[in-house]
Amino acid sequence: MTAVEDIADVRDGLPAGRDTVRSEIYSDPGIWSRERERIFEPGWNFLAHESEIPEPGDFVVRYILEDSIIVSRGRDGTIRAFLNVCRHRSMLLCRAEGGSARKFVCPYHGWSYDMDGRLSSLPLERPYFSTSGVDREELSLRPLPRLGVTEGFVFGSLASEGEPLEEYLGDFAWYLAIHTRRDPQGLEVLGPPQRWIVRNNWKIGAENFAGDSYHAQYTHRSVLEIGLHPNSPKDFQGRGKRDGINVLAGPGVMRLARQSAAERGYPPDMVDLFRSTLPAPQRDLLFGDEPRWPTGGHLFPNLSFLNAGAFVAERRLVPFLNVRLWRPLDAETIETWSWVLVEKSASPSFRRDSMRSYVLTFGTTGTEEQDDVENFTQMQRGLAGVRAKDVPQQLIMGRGLREEELAMPSFGGPGTAVATTYTDAGLRRFHQLWERAMAAPPSAAAVARPDDAGVPA
Amino acid sequence: MTGTARAELPAEVDLEVAPGLETEATRFLYREAAALDSGNFDAWLAMLAPDIQYQVPVRSTRYGRADEEFSATSFHFDEDLFSLTMRVKRLATRFAWAEDPPSRNRHMVTNVLVTAVSATGALKVSSNLLLTRSRFDESRTESLSGARSDVLERIDGRLRLARRTVFLDQTTLPVGSITTFL
Structure with a gap:
């Protein structure tokens, strides 16, 4: 005081x-x-208000520096954020600014991801990539290193270490x-x-x-x-x-x-x-x-x-x-x-x-x-x-x-x-x-x- | 309160009724552009119907149909005669820094089509707009483009702008601000 x-x-x-x-x-x-390097990469950057993605499947695309980031609400209602980059060849995965989707499909080769970022399917997976199927966890979308939601305001950080948002x-x-x-x-x-x-x-x-x-x-x-x-x-x-x-x-x-x-x-x-x-x-x-x-x-x-x-x-x-x-x-x-x-x-x-x-x-x-x-x-x-x-x-x-x-x-x-x-x-x-x-x-x-x-x- | 406004695309044009009316509508839009570009905003206000609705919705890229990209709740302009008059009054003060020194704004209006005629003689008109703005001694020219959907009503025998919606092409506007009318 x-x-x-x-x-x-x-x-x-x-x-x-x-x-x-x-x-x-x-x-x-x-x-x-x-x-x-000192402010925007490690810091808490505002990404979205939770009301922009009220329903499961809703998403918006936002930025921290040049990193394009998908902020989505999964089927379980949880807000997540991922780098908007296909795990195959780093193509920009989602090319809309927002909307509602069941999957994100990369237009280059057709790799698809569900709304919680998990690799869902890729064409010709068996046997060309692997006889037993690729490692889904390993090839899921990269989560944003840190995500914080407070009072409906969604923030993210490109650094995995740092002060918690609160x-x-x-x-x-x-x-x-x-x-x-x-x-x-x-x-x-x-x-x-x-x-x-x-x-x-x-x-x-x-x-x-x-x-x-x-x-x-x-x-x-x-x-x-x-x-x-x-x-x-x-x-x-x-x-x-x-x-x-x-x-x-x-x-x-x-x-x-x-x-x-x-x-x-x-x-x-x-x-x-x-x-x-x-x-x-x-x-x-x-x-x-x-x-x-x-x-x-x-x-x-x-x-x-x-x-x-x-x-x-x-x-x-x-x-x-x-x-x-x-x-x-x-x-x-x-x-x-x-x-x-x-x-x-x-x-x-x-x-x-x-x-x-x-x-x-x-x-x-x-x-x-x-x-x-x-x-x-x-x-x-x-x-x-x-x-x-x-x-x-x-x-x-x-x-x-x-x-x-x-x-x-x-x-x-x-x-x-x-x-x-x-x-x-x-x-x-x-x-x-x-x-x-x-x-x-x-x-x-x-x-x-x-x-x-x-x-x- | 989310929703989308559909762009009113000139899909069904009655080519039989249009030519003379199109000349009339085109002349109206050219006179309007001249009033705006010469800074004669009082003359521009006089071309508006008293119950004018003037909107420029925010656009954002969506998968699927382009006409679902426009917000029904978020706007760049959402005006009536009161607010448009206040904007013009502001420009007439000695303190409207964004237009003093004045910008060189230029409205290029093309592709004019009369798409419908009401029983009272009101015209539904679509056109394309390219707005350029040059300022100070900067060689760079800013520009915006879009499609207009207008309703021109006949009031005391003269056309007046009663409704305008501008569907901008850009979602991220490449301009610091819009200091004129679209």
């Missing part, structure tokens, strides 16, 4: 109280190579539960994710959700001007009513508005359901004397959350819950995957309106995301030059506030909460996690160059 000594930790999110990071880390191929999530799980445990039946996706290509480093999008509340007042000025949601430009000024609470929790960040679920646009029946369904600690935080509601956050390395809303008709505010993955393709390109989730008890009209509210503001055509993408991609252009790489990134917001102004000693959740979202604390925490991961084994080589504006030795 929050104490003044933890505030010091927030303020020193980067080692030695540093408030800058090297711009080079957003475009350098060497850094990207190390990120692959340990990795730490205090962030408590804030994930605010979203997943407000409906007795949980959440489900509203169809497949939007996928699209954006020409910026993966950290730029991640940082925006990890800790950049500051940008809304200017990047999204157009949306404030036309009154697409209840906030006006004034609300984004210093100590305006859009300033909320920033919480650093485990490998993540979550932001809370000082607003109730009803003020955020949830209809009365859903608000009642949330209040009666949430576990007591979360309920007490959200429905206490001062109302609160999550607005968004980030889980390191590349999964972000957004619980926002917009008017879908004159003065009719409808919220949405968006989860997005910034999948890096190379040092300067990402593929964004973006899902809209909804409480399973939600009415058909709420579902429809929630999707409408999302597309009007975020995703491929969103009036807010269009300008985010503009800024992310032009930031990428700006920082990638030879001398531009020497210009460090300034993560200095929040330093003007005194510790007494920031501390929230009676805040009711785990992690470290501060009484403003106008702080780069989330960005500093993101880079602290990044630097720790980049400095970790397997290689003893330091990512850092001492005395640089960036990473310490």
Whole structure:
């Protein structure tokens, strides 16, 4: 819980109280190579929400780095994940993005596998491969080294050793539960994710959700001007009513508005359901004397959350819950995957309106995301030059506030909460996690160059 | 709430009724493209019926029929006149960074077929769309392609766009964002 000594930790999110990071880390191929090896290969990567594969035989194809991965639900109802590679000649086995199947059959020679990955049959097996039949176990699909499912969120890792998912999530799980445990039946996706290509480093999008509340007042000025949601430009000024609470929790960040679920646009029946369904600690935080509601956050390395809303008709505010993955393709390109989730008890009209509210503001055509993408991609252009790489990134917001102004000693959740979202604390925490991961084994080589504006030795 | 929307493929075209109407529909679609590409969004809004439904469903690769690839619940656009008007209002502010400086968006509309005519004179029209976007001094041009299925209604004697569904070819869009209308 929050104490003044933890505030010091927030303020020193980067080692030695540093408030800058090297711009080079957003475009350098060497850094990207190390990120692959230190962050994405060993780490927990979000793959899917379990509601994408509700029935036995359902599957989706997902990626960690370039590895194509089948995430499927077997006949026994268990979720499994396999490398999407035929055991015969390494042909990409499944060439659809998702669906429902009884078997996967490789188009090259016809080897087939059942939904739990077991080699089912191969043409001309006897006697050409073996008089007694091949070893089915040996030639089954390679399982993903590690798979973890928590609160309906499916994660995977390319490394067989490492921290279990629950340990990795730490205090962030408590804030994930605010979203997943407000409906007795949980959440489900509203169809497949939007996928699209954006020409910026993966950290730029991640940082925006990890800790950049500051940008809304200017990047999204157009949306404030036309009154697409209840906030006006004034609300984004210093100590305006859009300033909320920033919480650093485990490998993540979550932001809370000082607003109730009803003020955020949830209809009365859903608000009642949330209040009666949430576990007591979360309920007490959200429905206490001062109302609160999550607005968004980030889980390191590349999964972000957004619980926002917009008017879908004159003065009719409808919220949405968006989860997005910034999948890096190379040092300067990402593929964004973006899902809209909804409480399973939600009415058909709420579902429809929630999707409408999302597309009007975020995703491929969103009036807010269009300008985010503009800024992310032009930031990428700006920082990638030879001398531009020497210009460090300034993560200095929040330093003007005194510790007494920031501390929230009676805040009711785990992690470290501060009484403003106008702080780069989330960005500093993101880079602290990044630097720790980049400095970790397997290689003893330091990512850092001492005395640089960036990473310490 | 999973389901699939079937692409309305122009399978049965009544060639006898079409030619004059096709010219009329084509001229409408060309005028619409010109309004969009010249940034005359108020003129574009004036071409829409008050009860317009405008949708671009998310596509994902499926084994089997291509027309089962479109989601019934997940969209790139799911709009009515209110939301389309808000999008146009945004573009008219001085803070719509994604279109200031303006992109060079170009709508190429081809393969126009009138596939049905209602008793009230409304036209069901299919067409192909290629959208290109050029930005700043970048030589790379982004593009999107797809099939449109439209309903053009006659309101006060003039055609208006009453329903549009765009079935994009791409499942992973090769563009950072869509800053115009499809």
